[in-house]
Amino acid sequence: MKLVPLGDRVVLKQLVAEETTKSGIVLPGQSKEKPQQAEVVAVGPGGTVDGKEVTMNVAVGNQVIYSKYAGTEVSLEDEEYIIVKQSDILAIIE
Amino acid sequence: MKLVPLGDRVVLKQLVAEETTKSGIVLPGQSKEKPQQAEVVAVGPGGTVDGKEVTMNVAVGNQVIYSKYAGTEVSLEDEEYIIVKQSDILAIIE
Amino acid sequence: MKLVPLGDRVVLKQLVAEETTKSGIVLPGQSKEKPQQAEVVAVGPGGTVDGKEVTMNVAVGNQVIYSKYAGTEVSLEDEEYIIVKQSDILAIIE
Amino acid sequence: MKLVPLGDRVVLKQLVAEETTKSGIVLPGQSKEKPQQAEVVAVGPGGTVDGKEVTMNVAVGNQVIYSKYAGTEVSLEDEEYIIVKQSDILAIIE
Amino acid sequence: MKLVPLGDRVVLKQLVAEETTKSGIVLPGQSKEKPQQAEVVAVGPGGTVDGKEVTMNVAVGNQVIYSKYAGTEVSLEDEEYIIVKQSDILAIIE
Amino acid sequence: MKLVPLGDRVVLKQLVAEETTKSGIVLPGQSKEKPQQAEVVAVGPGGTVDGKEVTMNVAVGNQVIYSKYAGTEVSLEDEEYIIVKQSDILAIIE
Amino acid sequence: MKLVPLGDRVVLKQLVAEETTKSGIVLPGQSKEKPQQAEVVAVGPGGTVDGKEVTMNVAVGNQVIYSKYAGTEVSLEDEEYIIVKQSDILAIIE
Numbered sequence: 292m293k294l295v296p297l298g299d300r301v302v303l304k305q306l307v308a309e310e311t312t313k314s315g316i317v318l319p320g321q322s323k324e325k326p327q328q329a330e331v332v333a334v335g336p337g338g339t340v341d342g343k344e345v346t347m348n349v350a351v352g353n354q355v356i357y358s359k360y361a362g363t364e365v366s367l368e369d370e371e372y373i374i375v376k377q378s379d380i381l382a383i384i385e
Numbered sequence: 386m387k388l389v390p391l392g393d394r395v396v397l398k399q400l401v402a403e404e405t406t407k408s409g410i411v412l413p414g415q416s417k418e419k420p421q422q423a424e425v426v427a428v429g430p431g432g433t434v435d436g437k438e439v440t441m442n443v444a445v446g447n448q449v450i451y452s453k454y455a456g457t458e459v460s461l462e463d464e465e466y467i468i469v470k471q472s473d474i475l476a477i478i479e
Numbered sequence: 480m481k482l483v484p485l486g487d488r489v490v491l492k493q494l495v496a497e498e499t500t501k502s503g504i505v506l507p508g509q510s511k512e513k514p515q516q517a518e519v520v521a522v523g524p525g526g527t528v529d530g531k532e533v534t535m536n537v538a539v540g541n542q543v544i545y546s547k548y549a550g551t552e553v554s555l556e557d558e559e560y561i562i563v564k565q566s567d568i569l570a571i572i573e
Numbered sequence: 574m575k576l577v578p579l580g581d582r583v584v585l586k587q588l589v590a591e592e593t594t595k596s597g598i599v600l601p602g603q604s605k606e607k608p609q610q611a612e613v614v615a616v617g618p619g620g621t622v623d624g625k626e627v628t629m630n631v632a633v634g635n636q637v638i639y640s641k642y643a644g645t646e647v648s649l650e651d652e653e654y655i656i657v658k659q660s661d662i663l664a665i666i667e
Numbered sequence: 668m669k670l671v672p673l674g675d676r677v678v679l680k681q682l683v684a685e686e687t688t689k690s691g692i693v694l695p696g697q698s699k700e701k702p703q704q705a706e707v708v709a710v711g712p713g714g715t716v717d718g719k720e721v722t723m724n725v726a727v728g729n730q731v732i733y734s735k736y737a738g739t740e741v742s743l744e745d746e747e748y749i750i751v752k753q754s755d756i757l758a759i760i761e
Numbered sequence: 762m763k764l765v766p767l768g769d770r771v772v773l774k775q776l777v778a779e780e781t782t783k784s785g786i787v788l789p790g791q792s793k794e795k796p797q798q799a800e801v802v803a804v805g806p807g808g809t810v811d812g813k814e815v816t817m818n819v820a821v822g823n824q825v826i827y828s829k830y831a832g833t834e835v836s837l838e839d840e841e842y843i844i845v846k847q848s849d850i851l852a853i854i855e
Numbered sequence: 856m857k858l859v860p861l862g863d864r865v866v867l868k869q870l871v872a873e874e875t876t877k878s879g880i881v882l883p884g885q886s887k888e889k890p891q892q893a894e895v896v897a898v899g900p901g902g903t904v905d906g907k908e909v910t911m912n913v914a915v916g917n918q919v920i921y922s923k924y925a926g927t928e929v930s931l932e933d934e935e936y937i938i939v940k941q942s943d944i945l946a947i948i949e
Contacts, residue, residue: 293478293479294476294478295476295477295478296476297475300475300476333476339439363421363450363475365421365450367478374450374475
């Protein structure tokens, strides 16, 4: 099962950082706030959206910064995703 | 009696999951929250909507994720439907 | 006296269901909530509305679902009507 | 002195119903609520309004239903008028 | 010193009515409410305003009705003016 | 250091009136309210702004009336400026 | 790691002023309020944004004044950035 976004929508998955403590124990990063970084997992086809031509400029695998209050949280098969419009993606992290 | 949506509107029916308890009893899924998944039951013709050309990209039978606060709940012959604009459909589940 | 709607406006009349009790008495349906179903009683000419070309897709006699909070209630010769824009009509019931 | 409306504006005068009591006395109708019916007393030239071409479809003498919260009340020589945009006129009463 | 309005703006001066008491004394009209009548004292050139072509249809000396809550009050050399957009002028009084 | 405004923006400097008391002492005018008069100190290039072509109609040195609630106050090297869009300038004082 | 802004977005870094006390000690300027001055660190490609053609007029290294309430604060590798749309940049400081 996978999400196929429509129009100018992009499916994101928030990044979870692993963190190594000074004693060397690896802690999974859920407790660390990373509110706006995410990885692109699916990209809509673009085209005419609300009467305007949209070209998609992000690609699957891109790490991106997205607008904090944008998007809809969706859970599918126990995974959490965020679906945003491409215009809510502010920058790609390279 | 059936609903024939106008313009860029789409008639959805929320998915109800059946759930089998560990003892094997099948429980109908009404108590399980699945707020944003629905199946497409009718699709409007698209065309010029609010002065903009809209092409319909969903089809009857598609399972979709739609925007939580969008749409109008409608009941017809004891069935509950949600009528949304296609732009409120975020993604198709494949 | 009749209402001739302008532009993309449509005059609706809410449907009143008759209901037969188990004892066979017919009760007029005013007490039964049917908030969004109505019959089209007059259709505007469409044309250029707010700078956009509108084609009318509903016809007198259609039973329709309209958006709950849309429209203006009007009373004329002791009859109650609702005047909506065609875009507030979500679907035709067939 | 008369009001010459600009653009897509229309000058209305609310209708006042005369009412005959059972004893035959004619009461002028000011106390009777008729909030949305009015007669057209002047019609603007239409043309380009806010960048959009507007054709005027009402004429002086038309009795119309207008949107309850629209328009500006104006008094001129002790007469009360309402100036609305044509798009606030919902229907003509014929 | 004079005000030269830009774009589709119009400079208005509120009309002050003189009122003659029964004893024949002329009272200047400041205490009489005339909130929406004004005389045009300067008219902008029109042209492209906010991407739309605007033609000016009022002239210096016109007495007009303007929208009550529109405009900016400006005082210049102890005179009070109101600067409105032409679209806030509802009608010319002839 | 100087401010070079972008697009349809204009840099203004509020006018400070000098006032001579009856005894002949010149008081700098900071205490006198002149909220909407300002002098143009820099003018953006205009061009396409938000998809619309804007021609600049004010020039450095113009004294202007601007909209009271418009603009952003900016301080640079202990001088206070207001940056407004040209459309917030209502009139030139000549 | 660097931020590559999309569309008409610009990545800014707020300016921190150094301040020398009278006794000659240099104090880093974090305590000094400079809310609206920033340096451009990355510029999006422009192009069609929300159906409108946008040309980028700022360049990396420009010192700019930006609109106080605009933009999204982003932190990347312990550096704080602000991502704004170019239209939120009011002026370049030269």
